[in-house]
Amino acid sequence: MIKVKINGQEQSWDGDPDLPLLWFLRDEAGLTGTKFGCGEALCGACTVIVDKQAVRACITSISDVAGRDVTTIEGLHPTGDHPVQKAWRQVNVPQCGYCQAGQIMQAVALLTDNPKPTHDQIREAMAGNICRCGCYQRIETAVHLASTGV
């Protein structure tokens, strides 16, 4: 039996210990905010935060996070008003919106690690997250905005 804390709530799993965290979150725990985009840690759509670090849930097995704290987009802020979420809305970042949960979680991890990132640091830190609609200019603006207070 694997136990993991997700958004502050303890969950358990007695199936395949190699099950990717992504599918545990989505299909078993019903937390569908975390998205599937590639399955190979190439696109960042499934980014969640494990103990303050951005992690790709598609290549992280459920046993890898046993006993650890996982935060998904649903658990980021009770009313959705984390400064990064607010900045995202202020800049009207999303087009289709599918990748944005992953983008937001990556941005939160970046700002936790580096509260005042430079232009180049934002572009580098966010480069693992693909947006096929091409919202990069606004993502960069929103991360900058969140870093300076919304």
Add this chain to the structure above:
Amino acid sequence: MNIVTDPKTLHEFEKHSIKVEKISRRGILKGLGVAGGLVLAAPLMSRQAFAAYQTGASKMPHGVVVDPRVFVAIAPDGVVTIIAHRAEMGTGVRTSLPLIVAEEMEADWSRVKVKQAHGDEKTFGNQDTDGSRSTRHYLIPMRQIGAAARTMLEETAAKRWSVPASEVKAQNHEVVHAASGRRVGFGELANDAAKLPVPDINGLKLKDPKDFRYLGKGQVSIVDLHDITTGKAHYGIDTRLPGMKYAVIARPPVTGGKLKSFDPADAMKVAGVEKVIEVKGWPWPSKFQPLGGVAVIARNTGAAIKGRAALKVVWDDGANASYDSVAYRKQLEEAARKPGLVVRKEGDAEAALKSADKVVTGEYYIPHLAHVSMEPPVAVANVTGDKVEVWAPVQSPGGTREDLAKTLGIPEDNVTVNVTLLGGGFGRKSKCDFVLEAALLSKAIGAPVKVQWTREDDLHHDFLHTVSVEHIEAGLDKSGKVVAWRHRSAAPSIASTFAPNVKHQAPFELGMGLIDMPFEIANLQCENPEAEAHTRIGWFRSVSNIPKAFAVQSMVGELAAATKRDQKEMLLELIGSPRIVKLDSVKDPWNYGEPYDSYPIDTARLRRVVEVVADQGKWGRSVPKGHGLGIAAHRSFVSYVATIVEASVDDKGKLTVHQVDTAIDCGTYVNPERIQSQIEGAAIMGLSLAKYGEVTFKNGKVEQNNFDTFPVIRMDESPLVTHVHIVPPGPDTPPSGVGEPGVPPFAPALINAIFAATGKRIRSLPIGKQLET
């Protein structure tokens, strides 16, 4: 606001809707003397600042429905619910169309709810969200719907106060009688208003655009913004039903191949795998029917994927097993170097090329491209008896419904298509093969099923953008003027996905930059040599405009270089005088399905976007050493777009895009903020396809698997800044496309910039490593 995925909720909606005296829609149609849809009445637009124009909307399947009873409901508490009947894939249409209704009915947007329509074109009119058509076809119908609702509310208030209707006015969710100072909310009027007949749309008064509060302002955010940023937005992948099973499918790796045999034993040993079954496939070409294969059904997606990896399958590859991209390119090049079917002819290009002082030749190659929407194809289906209900991210809910009915052999009335948000579409999700798969599997196992495509599935079994060789020869006279132009376009057609033995491009492909080429050249010939498809070809955002604009606008750059002239001056000279282009020699000009008198090729507008982008984007500015500026302009989806790119290439061949400026003239517009986002995104997609985009085949199989082998632009290599310049519409300008037209001019503007920076002319996309040598 959550998207409604339960049709019962929508039926509930009828209880609250404005109930009116029953007028059959047939009656309305009869009154206008049209079949198949409402022709949008010209008299309505005779008000100042709104010219009469016709669109191709009524020619679309099921036409247009203009009926407030279908689209608007007002609850007693004043909440106005407006139906969004087109699919949301990131363009903002789910906000923009209801916003038009709200504007015209004087609703307060903060008290409006948007509900997504299920797939039902008989009720809602055409729902095929494709071809950059939604605003252009629905601006006036949505205004009429709003105006009809407003008129009914005003009449109700006037009657209540016993004053003439002309003395009352709807204003911000209330009806006001200025003379007496009386006012009453929409909610209070709803029940009585519902008893009135729907007014004749020909007698409706539309708002004066100077009174608009929302349209053209760009201050309203998309309705799903909060849900998207909190993970609550509902995409196709997010549907969960009680008892639902999760499936992935192993499909024939070669188009037209089929299953020979399979061994499920190892797959069944994987924890969580419950069943392994064959999925019916259709012979190629079969439009959007499933490819067939073997499905692994499990308790979660992860188990299904793991089970499929353990599956042993033997395929019969069929006739396309020799499809090889290297060999096929040679075939296309040979075809493009020989005469082909003449599809446009003015003057005598052959003779003029022979007698020209100089001939400049350019041959351009653009490979297959994949859509790779961030949400791969996915659908949930629940078949119960002779009924099916699906939840899916589809661009064409009506078409999906029809195809489900045909595939399952049941009446359309037994099919419910719930439309979720689309995690990107770009044309891929117009094809409902993945929904049909889910329905077949649900029927087979008697439980709800989600079919999930992996990224590998998406790349291996896409309806790919075509592959093409564009061969252009331009003849110049002694003064450097272009006097002859011959363009041969060799590319397999999308029509090959619908019927066998297709060898030529369809009018809708020829009409995307070949036969509608706007240059003023005395001797002009367009040819279409034969090309056969060996995989499923489909439409990809901006479709055939990509290769054709790339070729034509690259050639402009080549001609500028050959005559030592400024690119922009060369471009304007080729566009020529401000005029309406005559396409007399073209059998079927297509024109994006729009009537030519409303949407002609107007070179004055094309010249204008070039001038605007040159002015705003500071064409001719001095740039640092190693940088270059490139320009390109193209009309597509009846909009006019011009782009300037500033690019540099360093000594290691690293390409940087420093600045992008794009001017768009899309006529009358609804939400400039979303136009801006579409154009910003188009630059990224344009850069992706120019730098990396390539799907190749070997032994009939796609060689790319995921974002490592099919890269797209990431943030660290995206343009440093993109400026969007929206050309204000003239008073008489009908709306035109926005979603797609930003893409075609980007690649040639970039390639022209690279030439300006380095003197190196790229004629084959993607750029890949070509700058490294």
